[in-house]
Amino acid sequence: MYVEAITKTESSYKVAIAVDGVSFSYRKGGTPVIDIPHWQLNKGEHVFLSGPSGSGKSTFLNLLSGTLTPDSGSISLLEKPFSSLSNKQRDRFRANHIGVVFQQFNLIPYLSVKQNIEAAMYFAGNPIKSKKVDERIVMLIEQLALSPQVLHVKADALSVGQQQRIAIARALINSPDVLIVDEPTSALDAKARDSFMAILKSVAKDSALVFVSHDPYMMKYFSNHLKMRNFTPPNNAASETESLKMLEGGL
């Protein structure tokens, strides 16, 4: 593992994410935005999630991270159903086991890079003030091809590429079992996208990774593709979400 695991207790699970019979709509009784009979992602697997605008990608990510609750069905992470956890337990579980890199990175602008990373540790209930922790943060920063000097820079003084890497560092600092990365490469040129992906795939190699993008160029990095479609009621009772298991190297 790239950094020492901190508070891990769920080491024996095989299925990182399981979605069963999940339906969700924003309006009670409205057309579901999400309707998925079954989908799962195993430990360490990486999936490319795509679909047209409005097809429900962000909604799906919010369901996976437990910030939205399905109208029906169940979502389990590390073989633990969200419904078995209280709100407080779910928040702690999310902080410890799920890392999220948001489209806009969501760094706290007036804090330094180090403080941004420490905040993620704090919310997961992990100790932050120790030499060991400092060493771990430096190691992660170096793995992301950044100089440790960047740790003392305020987040709002970073370039877009730096913000992106810091957002990844923050998402990875608690050694998450599940990493969700939402549209991270839209601001980058092709060369920068390649170098970003090489780094991401390497640092996230032990996590289940859900990578959301509109960019077909990024598909080549994934052998597993989940494609969301717009819901078309009323006759199509079949799943509107199609999981395409692509052959390794076949893209």
Ligand SMILES: Nc1ncnc2c1ncn2[C@@H]1O[C@H](COP(=O)(O)OP(=O)(O)OP(=O)(O)O)[C@@H](O)[C@H]1O
């Ligand atoms: N808070 C909300 N309240 C009501 N409807 C919403 C809300 N958020 C999203 N929607 C609707 O749900 C559908 C799916 O939206 P979602 O943002 O999940 O799609 P998306 O695939 O992520 O789109 P994009 O690629 O444009 O970001 C859309 O029709 C959207 O208008």
